[in-house]
Amino acid sequence: MTDIRRRRVPRPVREQQIIDAAIRVFAKRGYHAASVDEIAELAGISKPMVYLYLDSKEGLFLACLRREAERLVAALRAAAGPAHTPELRLRAGLLAFFTFVTEHRDSWVVLHRQAAELSPAIAAELALTRRAVMTEVSGLVRAGGAEDAGPACPDGEAGFVTYALVGAADSLTDWMTLHPGEPPERITLRLMNMVWVGMRNVLDGEVWTTPGREL
Amino acid sequence: MTDIRRRRVPRPVREQQIIDAAIRVFAKRGYHAASVDEIAELAGISKPMVYLYLDSKEGLFLACLRREAERLVAALRAAAGPAHTPELRLRAGLLAFFTFVTEHRDSWVVLHRQAAELSPAIAAELALTRRAVMTEVSGLVRAGGAEDAGPACPDGEAGFVTYALVGAADSLTDWMTLHPGEPPERITLRLMNMVWVGMRNVLDGEVWTTPGREL
Amino acid sequence: MTDIRRRRVPRPVREQQIIDAAIRVFAKRGYHAASVDEIAELAGISKPMVYLYLDSKEGLFLACLRREAERLVAALRAAAGPAHTPELRLRAGLLAFFTFVTEHRDSWVVLHRQAAELSPAIAAELALTRRAVMTEVSGLVRAGGAEDAGPACPDGEAGFVTYALVGAADSLTDWMTLHPGEPPERITLRLMNMVWVGMRNVLDGEVWTTPGREL
Amino acid sequence: MTDIRRRRVPRPVREQQIIDAAIRVFAKRGYHAASVDEIAELAGISKPMVYLYLDSKEGLFLACLRREAERLVAALRAAAGPAHTPELRLRAGLLAFFTFVTEHRDSWVVLHRQAAELSPAIAAELALTRRAVMTEVSGLVRAGGAEDAGPACPDGEAGFVTYALVGAADSLTDWMTLHPGEPPERITLRLMNMVWVGMRNVLDGEVWTTPGREL
DNA sequence: GATGAATGAGATTTCATTCAT
DNA sequence: GATGAATGAAATCTCATTCAT
Numbered sequence: 001m002t003d004i005r006r007r008r009v010p011r012p013v014r015e016q017q018i019i020d021a022a023i024r025v026f027a028k029r030g031y032h033a034a035s036v037d038e039i040a041e042l043a044g045i046s047k048p049m050v051y052l053y054l055d056s057k058e059g060l061f062l063a064c065l066r067r068e069a070e071r072l073v074a075a076l077r078a079a080a081g082p083a084h085t086p087e088l089r090l091r092a093g094l095l096a097f098f099t100f101v102t103e104h105r106d107s108w109v110v111l112h113r114q115a116a117e118l119s120p121a122i123a124a125e126l127a128l129t130r131r132a133v134m135t136e137v138s139g140l141v142r143a144g145g146a147e148d149a150g151p152a153c154p155d156g157e158a159g160f161v162t163y164a165l166v167g168a169a170d171s172l173t174d175w176m177t178l179h180p181g182e183p184p185e186r187i188t189l190r191l192m193n194m195v196w197v198g199m200r201n202v203l204d205g206e207v208w209t210t211p212g213r214e215l
Numbered sequence: 216m217t218d219i220r221r222r223r224v225p226r227p228v229r230e231q232q233i234i235d236a237a238i239r240v241f242a243k244r245g246y247h248a249a250s251v252d253e254i255a256e257l258a259g260i261s262k263p264m265v266y267l268y269l270d271s272k273e274g275l276f277l278a279c280l281r282r283e284a285e286r287l288v289a290a291l292r293a294a295a296g297p298a299h300t301p302e303l304r305l306r307a308g309l310l311a312f313f314t315f316v317t318e319h320r321d322s323w324v325v326l327h328r329q330a331a332e333l334s335p336a337i338a339a340e341l342a343l344t345r346r347a348v349m350t351e352v353s354g355l356v357r358a359g360g361a362e363d364a365g366p367a368c369p370d371g372e373a374g375f376v377t378y379a380l381v382g383a384a385d386s387l388t389d390w391m392t393l394h395p396g397e398p399p400e401r402i403t404l405r406l407m408n409m410v411w412v413g414m415r416n417v418l419d420g421e422v423w424t425t426p427g428r429e430l
Numbered sequence: 431m432t433d434i435r436r437r438r439v440p441r442p443v444r445e446q447q448i449i450d451a452a453i454r455v456f457a458k459r460g461y462h463a464a465s466v467d468e469i470a471e472l473a474g475i476s477k478p479m480v481y482l483y484l485d486s487k488e489g490l491f492l493a494c495l496r497r498e499a500e501r502l503v504a505a506l507r508a509a510a511g512p513a514h515t516p517e518l519r520l521r522a523g524l525l526a527f528f529t530f531v532t533e534h535r536d537s538w539v540v541l542h543r544q545a546a547e548l549s550p551a552i553a554a555e556l557a558l559t560r561r562a563v564m565t566e567v568s569g570l571v572r573a574g575g576a577e578d579a580g581p582a583c584p585d586g587e588a589g590f591v592t593y594a595l596v597g598a599a600d601s602l603t604d605w606m607t608l609h610p611g612e613p614p615e616r617i618t619l620r621l622m623n624m625v626w627v628g629m630r631n632v633l634d635g636e637v638w639t640t641p642g643r644e645l
Numbered sequence: 646m647t648d649i650r651r652r653r654v655p656r657p658v659r660e661q662q663i664i665d666a667a668i669r670v671f672a673k674r675g676y677h678a679a680s681v682d683e684i685a686e687l688a689g690i691s692k693p694m695v696y697l698y699l700d701s702k703e704g705l706f707l708a709c710l711r712r713e714a715e716r717l718v719a720a721l722r723a724a725a726g727p728a729h730t731p732e733l734r735l736r737a738g739l740l741a742f743f744t745f746v747t748e749h750r751d752s753w754v755v756l757h758r759q760a761a762e763l764s765p766a767i768a769a770e771l772a773l774t775r776r777a778v779m780t781e782v783s784g785l786v787r788a789g790g791a792e793d794a795g796p797a798c799p800d801g802e803a804g805f806v807t808y809a810l811v812g813a814a815d816s817l818t819d820w821m822t823l824h825p826g827e828p829p830e831r832i833t834l835r836l837m838n839m840v841w842v843g844m845r846n847v848l849d850g851e852v853w854t855t856p857g858r859e860l
Numbered sequence: 861g862a863t864g865a866a867t868g869a870g871a872t873t874t875c876a877t878t879c880a881t
Numbered sequence: 882g883a884t885g886a887a888t889g890a891a892a893t894c895t896c897a898t899t900c901a902t
Contacts (some may be wrong), residue, residue, distance in 0.1 A: 008865055030330025036893065044866045051894060054268040116243025120402020146900065160390060160405055168379040175378040190375055194413040201408040209235040223882060251876060260882045263878080388864065438880065438886055460760025462677040466872065476888045481873065545675025545760040590835055593820040594813040601812020620805055624843040631838045643726060653861060680898060691863045693899080702897065863902085871895070879887075 027106035242321035284344035457536035499559035672751035714774035
């Protein structure tokens, strides 16, 4: 039976509450249109607390970015770890992704859907977190196609496939919101169906030649 | 004998100049962070002219949206029209898309990468343009998988495939900026390689069952 | 018969009006306590105009500093120029100073009475203007004591005398506000009486030895 | 066996520690720009203690003003007392002043260099302390020129001389910081040299007439 | 005696928008 | 057709001050 209304809340707890609120507002409005006023109000405290704990609007956004990126990466790793075959590994990774996005829609929006040209510090951090996610997916992809692990930053054909896969999954995120009943498992299955066979071709560097040559 | 520097420019020309400038600024900064001041300056005129011609910041953005959506849809249609087989049709559509994005990066950013929750009028228009693009792609997809054209709004398995495909293509747009030399043709080929085989499975409603059953 | 209320005022005029107001407010409150709101109100316009024309609070202060320093230096030069003997030159300089301060009390306060630790840009500009005034006075002093003009920055005994003289004059500025009837001429005479005889001693490097030796 | 680090410090000691810190911060930043936060941190305690002991920012400043004014006045009195001739008395007073300022630069800045228009209570106290200092100096001056002590507030010619002298000494304070090696004794000697002879003229009401009459 | 948690009020600055010429 | 002049409203951020422990 937890307390209903706490006035004096210890700092670490408040910080998380603030970040929770910030993620929702940043996701709803985008970085620039989000106002610290709204975040503070949603967190149930006054603006000065936000600045005391997180320093600035930028610091606030960075904190959101870091926390959620960690969570997502952890989810991907935890899922891929125990899988025994490449196929299962990719499937588990995708499932983890769709589950994460289903449960933390706002986090994904904050991580991946911010409009261009943020401040340098934010741009840098965003590049970092995106690369971390890409690297994680890239691991799933290469493990599924070729035997070697390769470098940290996805390159070559694996990079191509990673970008395509992440883009498809990201976009399907929107499809999911239009089909609320659909469970993550079925999305995962469909996507596996759609890309698993073709991925090899690209990873092995084959080029599609079939019908015409007028390209 | 057209003058290079005209003071008195006829209205339609000025409007296009303004929209050109606006697209660049909106793409660079995002809707909210873009300032009408910057747009006016880039267009080489004073702010009151912007308001005289396009009414408001919102009107400005709507004009950008409409013009670029039309252009993209036209490009997709023009490409898909003459193709004789489903495969060629999809390939031509993808090629048109990647070509368009290569040549009009900013337009695509404005059309597809705006942060959430803009004003209602903008949200409505954005939904419209996105749906128009989706419908166009959906046409390519279904033409490639099943014989019937179906309704305007992509639904069922075709919708799923459309979302995945558009997402993949959109994301590959970023991959392209990281690999500047790569011509749109090769991107198209790789993507075809990756999805063409698997698309049928999904469109036909088959569900992948292969390895495990622990899902 | 000038216009009573002008709405649309050309930029250079408005800028001067803003600077006029700013000097009054900065003098009354000090840099940090002065609010741009109050300055705008006193200037009879809205805040955005202040920022449009003078960029920032700092820019506003810099503009005040520059304009008034120029005025004061000009007054000192104009006064000292035509004087034919060292005594007359110093006397004319002091008179010009006291006249300036009588007529532009606020300017002097802004130039000389700002509390410590302003922003670097302001500190630099302030150092510059103060040095300019010191140099001007130093010219009066040395012309009155020794024949050579010497370097731009007052050094050696001339520096000492300059500092003492400027300090005395500055402080007498307060005395003047306590004795409103007193004309600048009488202040000047008294100060000449007080320092003229002794200045030579110091400038010539003599050290006072008279009565005791317990120092 | 006094502990170096005491947690529980008796009130009078803590108050002095706070005032010490406050003087440093007020001198560095000026009254308005100084923040109670910074003072508390420098004093090594939390803000509520500052408010508990000194009531408010204003109270804090008043306490600084009172303590330092007392110290300076005491120093001046202690110096002037044992002197046997008017010259020696003034010389001793000046020396005491320059010594005080050398050793307590910040105190003098707080006492004498605050920007205009503080709160009424502070303005009143500041007027009081300045008058006390002025009175003290005035005593030195008149003792050096005329036999009678006169009223508390320096008036007439003595007032003029006092203002000039205090201003000169104050300004030389800046000169001292530019010439760090110079001992207070030499400053004092130079200033005596510069003003001692002329002071009498002014105190006796003589008006300088020498060269021209075009004033 | 001492402090972490909290805030109302007000600072500077920017922006979309309009008016008068 | 075109623009310099002008502003109301709202954004980020800071500060003196108090409460509850």
